[in-house]
Amino acid sequence: MAEPAIRPLVQVRGLSKVFGDNPLVAMERIGQGHSKDQILEQTGQTVGLNTIDLDIQAGEIFVIMGLSGSGKSTLIRHFNRLIEPTQGQITVDGTDVMTLSEKQLEQFRRHKMSMVFQHFGLLPHRTVIENVGYGLMVQGIEKSERRKKAGAWLDAVGLDGYEERYPAQLSGGQQQRVGLARALCTDADILLMDEAFSALDPLIRSEMQDQLIALQDRLHKTIIFITHDLDEALRLGDHIAILKDGLISQVGRPVDILLRPADAYVEAFVRDVNRARVLTADVVMQPPSCRLTNENLEEALRQMRGEEKDYGYLFKEDNFRGIVSRRAIEAEISKSGLKVDLIQLLEKPMSVHPGASLEKILPTTLGHPYPIPVVTDDGDFQGVVSQKDVISALTETRG
Amino acid sequence: MAAARPDTPYEMEMVMAVENWLTTFPEMERADLIAIRKALDAGYRAFSRSYGDLIESLFDPLLYFLVWFEKLLLSTPWWLVILIVVGLVYGASRSPKLLVGVAVSLLLIGYFGMWENTMRTLSIITVCTILSITLGIPIGIMMARSDRTQAVVTPVLDIMQTMPAFVYLIPVVMLLGIGKVPGVIAVVIYAIPPVIRLTNLGIRLVDKEVLEASMAFGATRRQRLWGVQMPLAMPTIMAGINQTIMMALAMVVIASMIGVKGLGQPVLKSITNQYFTMGLFNGLAIVTLAIIFDRVSQAYARRTQRHLQGNAHG
Ligand SMILES: Nc1ncnc2c1ncn2[C@@H]1O[C@H](COP(=O)(O)OP(=O)(O)OP(=O)(O)O)[C@@H](O)[C@H]1O
Ligand SMILES: [Mg+2]
Numbered sequence: 001m002a003e004p005a006i007r008p009l010v011q012v013r014g015l016s017k018v019f020g021d022n023p024l025v026a027m028e029r030i031g032q033g034h035s036k037d038q039i040l041e042q043t044g045q046t047v048g049l050n051t052i053d054l055d056i057q058a059g060e061i062f063v064i065m066g067l068s069g070s071g072k073s074t075l076i077r078h079f080n081r082l083i084e085p086t087q088g089q090i091t092v093d094g095t096d097v098m099t100l101s102e103k104q105l106e107q108f109r110r111h112k113m114s115m116v117f118q119h120f121g122l123l124p125h126r127t128v129i130e131n132v133g134y135g136l137m138v139q140g141i142e143k144s145e146r147r148k149k150a151g152a153w154l155d156a157v158g159l160d161g162y163e164e165r166y167p168a169q170l171s172g173g174q175q176q177r178v179g180l181a182r183a184l185c186t187d188a189d190i191l192l193m194d195e196a197f198s199a200l201d202p203l204i205r206s207e208m209q210d211q212l213i214a215l216q217d218r219l220h221k222t223i224i225f226i227t228h229d230l231d232e233a234l235r236l237g238d239h240i241a242i243l244k245d246g247l248i249s250q251v252g253r254p255v256d257i258l259l260r261p262a263d264a265y266v267e268a269f270v271r272d273v274n275r276a277r278v279l280t281a282d283v284v285m286q287p288p289s290c291r292l293t294n295e296n297l298e299e300a301l302r303q304m305r306g307e308e309k310d311y312g313y314l315f316k317e318d319n320f321r322g323i324v325s326r327r328a329i330e331a332e333i334s335k336s337g338l339k340v341d342l343i344q345l346l347e348k349p350m351s352v353h354p355g356a357s358l359e360k361i362l363p364t365t366l367g368h369p370y371p372i373p374v375v376t377d378d379g380d381f382q383g384v385v386s387q388k389d390v391i392s393a394l395t396e397t398r399g
Numbered sequence: 400m401a402a403a404r405p406d407t408p409y410e411m412e413m414v415m416a417v418e419n420w421l422t423t424f425p426e427m428e429r430a431d432l433i434a435i436r437k438a439l440d441a442g443y444r445a446f447s448r449s450y451g452d453l454i455e456s457l458f459d460p461l462l463y464f465l466v467w468f469e470k471l472l473l474s475t476p477w478w479l480v481i482l483i484v485v486g487l488v489y490g491a492s493r494s495p496k497l498l499v500g501v502a503v504s505l506l507l508i509g510y511f512g513m514w515e516n517t518m519r520t521l522s523i524i525t526v527c528t529i530l531s532i533t534l535g536i537p538i539g540i541m542m543a544r545s546d547r548t549q550a551v552v553t554p555v556l557d558i559m560q561t562m563p564a565f566v567y568l569i570p571v572v573m574l575l576g577i578g579k580v581p582g583v584i585a586v587v588i589y590a591i592p593p594v595i596r597l598t599n600l601g602i603r604l605v606d607k608e609v610l611e612a613s614m615a616f617g618a619t620r621r622q623r624l625w626g627v628q629m630p631l632a633m634p635t636i637m638a639g640i641n642q643t644i645m646m647a648l649a650m651v652v653i654a655s656m657i658g659v660k661g662l663g664q665p666v667l668k669s670i671t672n673q674y675f676t677m678g679l680f681n682g683l684a685i686v687t688l689a690i691i692f693d694r695v696s697q698a699y700a701r702r703t704q705r706h707l708q709g710n711a712h713g
Contacts, residue, residue: 080615110617121612125630125704135616137626186616 008055009222010079010190015052015088017074017246020045023086036245048074050246052088056239058189061216061223063237065230065269071246072226076194079224080113081105092190110139114183118195120175122167128178129154129163135186153181157211173204180212184219191223198227209235230269234258234278242266255283259396274359275394281361282354284393285374285383288313292324295342301329311370313384314346320381322346323370351375354382358390365390447574458580465526465579472518480518481505488691492698501695504687513662513684520651520661520688527583527647531591532640539598539636540624549599556592564589564653572657582659590646597639601632637700644692648685662688 018026026045029038036047049071056062066072077083078090081097090097092112100108114135122131130137133150154160157177167175176196183191197205209232216223227233233240234254242249242257242265250262258278261267290309292300293316304312304326314321321343328345351373352361365372371384472480481502489498508517542549568585575581605628613627629636655663662681669678 077611082611082614106617106619108617109615113615115612115615117608117612119606119608121606121608123609123613123627123631134613138613138616138618138622182616192615 009058009093010054010056010224011089011091012052012054012056012078013089013091015049015075015078015090016086017048017071017078017083018045018086019048027087036247047246049078049085052246052248054241054248054251056222056224058222059220060238061225061236063225063227063233063240064243065227065233065240066243067228070243072228072243073194074246075243076192076224076226079190079192080109080115110135110186110188112188113190113192114186114188115192115194116176116179116183116196118198120167120172120179120199122175122178122182124167126166127163128159128165128167128170131167131178132181132185134182139186150181150185153185154178156184156215157181171204172200173208176200176208177211180208180215184215189222191221193223193225195226195228197232198229205232212236230273231278234273242269254278259393276359276362277357279358279393280354281352281356281358281374281385282382284358284389285354285385286371286389288371288373288384291315292342297329297333297340297342297345300324300342301326301333304329313373314342315381319379320373320375323349323373325370349373352385353377358394361385362390443570443573447570451574455575455580458575458584461526461530461583462578462580465523465583468526469519469522472522473515477509477514484691488695491695491702493702494698497694497698501691504691508684508687511680511684513665513681516660516662516665516681517684517688520648520663520685523579523583523586523654523659523661524644524647524651524688524692527586527590528640528644530583530587531594531643531647534587535591535594535639535643536598536636539595539639540602542595542599543602543628552595556595559588560592564650568653568657577658579659581657582654585657586647586650586654589650590643593642593646594636594639597635597642598632601635601639602628604635605631634700634704637696637704641693641696641700644696645689648689648692651685 016027016030018030020026020043022043022045025043026039026047029043030047030050034042036050039045039047052075054062064072064075074083078085079092079097081100085098088098092108095108097105097108123134126134129147129150132154133146136146136149151160151163154163157180159174159177159181162170162174162178167178170178176199179196183193197208200208212223213236223236225233225236227236234257237254239251240254240257241251242262244265250257250266252260252262257266258270258273258275261270290304290307290312292303292312292314294300294303295314295316300312300314304310310326312324312326314324324342324345324347328347329342332340332345349370349372350364350368352364352375354374354376361372365385365387371386371389373384374382376382475483484505485498485502488501489495492498505517508514538552542552564585567588568581571581571584575584609631610623610627613623618626651659651661651663652666653663655661655667662685665681666678666685669675669681
C-alpha cells in the first residue's frame with residue numbers, strides 16, 4: 001500500500017442532499033436535528049443525505065454500507081457530481097469538486113475518477129472492446145491506441161477473446177468484468193463502485209471480490225465501494241462507513257465495526273456475521289509471551305521459569321527461528337548437561353498467515369499446545385495466536 | 400317550480416327564462432357568432448393576400464425539388480427504377496424473399512397501368528418522409544431535453560393528430576393555393592407526430608444507468624446524445640418513422656383533393672363516379688407501396704439492432 005497520506009485524498013464535509021421542491025425548509029429541520037421520517041412527514045421533502053463527514057485515504061478501499069434507501073447511491077454520485085448537493089463540500093486531492101465548471105467537471109471525470117455500476121451500465125450497441133475503451137474514446141484518443149489499451153485491460157480481467165462480442169452475449173459476471181475493465185482503462189486514481197457485485201450470484205460475486213483484491217494489490221487505487229452486504233464490506237474494506245437514513249452511524253476499520261459497534265443499528269447488522277470467517281489471524285494475534293534471544297540453554301531455562309512459560313520463541317537478529325519447550329530443555333540438561341546448542345532442540349512449528357480467517361486457523365491452534373506463530377509469506381514474524389485468543393474473539397460480545 | 404304559482408307578469412317571465420335555460424343551451428347570439436367568423440376569416444384572408452406570395456416564395460426551393468424528383472422518377476426507364484428500388488431493398492434488409500416480393504409487386508403495378516401515378520406518389524411520399532424526419536427528430540430531441548418543451552409540444556401534437564385533415568387543408572389552400580407544396584405541407588402536418596413522439600419517448604426511455612455511465616466517464620452533452628441516447632433510442636425512432644410513412648400514405652387520397660397528382664386522384668375519381676375496380680386497383684397499389692416501405696424499414700431496423708436483442712441486464 002502507498003505510504004500513509006497526511007491529508008486524506010477525498011474529504012467530505014457537511015454534505016446534505018434533499019430531494020423535493022423545497023429543500024431549504026428541510027435543511028432548516030435538519031439543522032434542528034429532526035429525523036428523515038419526521039422531515040418527510042412535516043414537509044414532504046426526502047432527505048437523501050444528512051450532514052455527512054468523511055475522510056478517505058489514498059490507496060485504501062473505503063466501503064460505504066447501509067440498507068436499501070439509506071442513501072448510498074446518492075452519496076457515491078456526489079463524488080463525481082452526477083448529483084448536485086443541497087449543501088456541503090467535497091474535496092478531491094485539493095480540488096473543491098463543487099466549484100468546477102462544466103468543462104472542468106468533464107476533465108475531472110475523465111482523468112480523476114471512474115465508476116462501476118450495479119447493473120453494469122454497458123453500452124449495448126457497442127462491442128466489448130469498444131465498451132472498455134469508451135472512456136478513452138470520450139477523451140478523443142485515437143482508435144488504435146484505444147484498442148491496444150482496452151485489450152490489455154480486458155486481458156487483465158480475464159476476458160481475452162471476447163473483444164468483438166456484444167454485452168448482451170455475456171453472462172452477468174462477464175459483463176461486470178467489462179465494467180471493471182472500462183473503469184480501469186482510463187487510469188483514474190479513484191474508482192467508484194456502486195453495488196458493483198450485488199447483481200451477481202454468490203459464487204461469481206466472491207470470485208469478483210478476489211479479483212478486485214488481487215487487482216488492488218497491484219494497482220493501489222483509491223476505491224470507494226458501496227454495498228449492502230456486511231460480509232462483502234468486511235472482506236474488502238480497509239475502512240467502513242455505515243449509513244442509516246442518510247446519516248453516518250459509524251466509521252472505522254472492519255474489526256472496530258465488528259467488535260465495537262457504535263449503536264444498536266450497527267450491532268444488529270453485525271450480529272449475524274460469521275466472525276470465524278471474517279476475523280483474521282492478525283486481528284487476534286498477540287506478541288509472543290516468551291521471546292528468547294540467547295542460545296544458551298541455562299539462560300533460556302531461567303527466562304522461561306521466570307516468566308512461568310512452557311514454551312519459548314527463539315529469535316536471532318530479529319528473525320524468528322523456532323519454538324522450544326521447557327520440558328525438552330529440562331530433559332536435555334538432565335541427560336547430557338549443557339553441551340547441546342538450543343538450536344538443536346527447536347521444534348519447527350506450524351505457522352499461519354496473518355490474513356487467514358479464524359475458521360481456518362482454529363484446528364491448528366486446537367491441535368498444538370503452544371500459541372501458533374503468525375508469519376507472512378516473506379517469512380516475517382508478526383505475533384502468535386493462542387486457542388484462548390481465538391475462542392474469546394469468537395464469543396466476545398460488545399462490552 | 401309548479402307549486403309556486405307565478406302571480407305577476409314579471410315573475411312569469413323569470414320562470415320562463417329559467418326553464419329555457421334548463422332545456423335549451425344558452426347560445427351566443429347568432430349575429431355575434433357570424434361577426435366573429437367574418438372577422439377571423441377576413442383577417443386571415445387579408446393576411447394571406449398580403450403575405451401569401453412571400454410565404455409561397457419561401458417554399459419555392461421545396462417546389463423545385465419536388466418537381467425535379469418527380470421528373471427524375473418518371474423519366475428514368477421503368478426497369479432501372481425497379482433495379483434501384485430492389486437494390487435498396489436488398490441493401491436494407493438482406494432478405495432475398497423480400498426482394499422478390501417487391502420486384503413482383505412493382506411489375507404488377509406497371510402491368511396494370513399504374514406506373515406513372517405510382518412514381519408520383521413514391522416521389523411525394525419520399526419527400527414528405529425526409530421532411531418529417533429532418534424536422535421531427537430535432538423537435539423530438541428538444542422535447543426529450545426539457546420537460547417544459549414537452550409540456551408545450553405534446554398538446555400541439557395531439558391537435559395535429561386529432562384535427563380532421565380537411566380542416567387544416569383550408570388555411571393551407573387559402574394561403575398557398577392548390578398544388579404540390581400545400582399537399583406536402585398537409586401530409587407532413589398529418590404524418591409528423593409519430594416521429595416526434597417516438598423520438599422523445601425513445602430518448603427518455605434510455606437506460607438511466609447507461610447514461611450515467613457515459614456522464615461518469617466525462618462525455619459531453621453532444622457525445623451523450625450521439626453516442627448513447629440516439630443509438631439506444633433508434634429502435635423506437637425507427638418505429639416512429641415507420642408510422643410516419645404509413646400515415647403519409649394514408650394521406651395520399653386526401654392530398655389529391657388539393658391537386659397532388661398520383662395514386663390518390665384515380666381513387667378520388669372512382670369515388671365520385673363509382674368506378675369500383677379502378678378504385679380497388681389504385682387502392683391496392685397504395686397498399687403495396689405501404690407494405691414495401693413497412694417491411695423494408697422494419698427489416699432494416701431489425702438487422703441493425705440485432706445485438707440489442709436479449710436482456711442486457713443480469
Ligand atoms: N431522484 C430522486 N428523487 C427523490 N428521492 C430520491 C431520488 N433518489 C433517491 N431518493 C431518495 O433518497 C433516499 C436514498 O436513496 P438511494 O438511492 O441513495 O438509496 P440506496 O442506499 O442506494 O438504496 P439501494 O440499496 O436500494 O440502492 C431514498 O429515500 C430515496 O427514496
Ligand atoms: Mg443504490
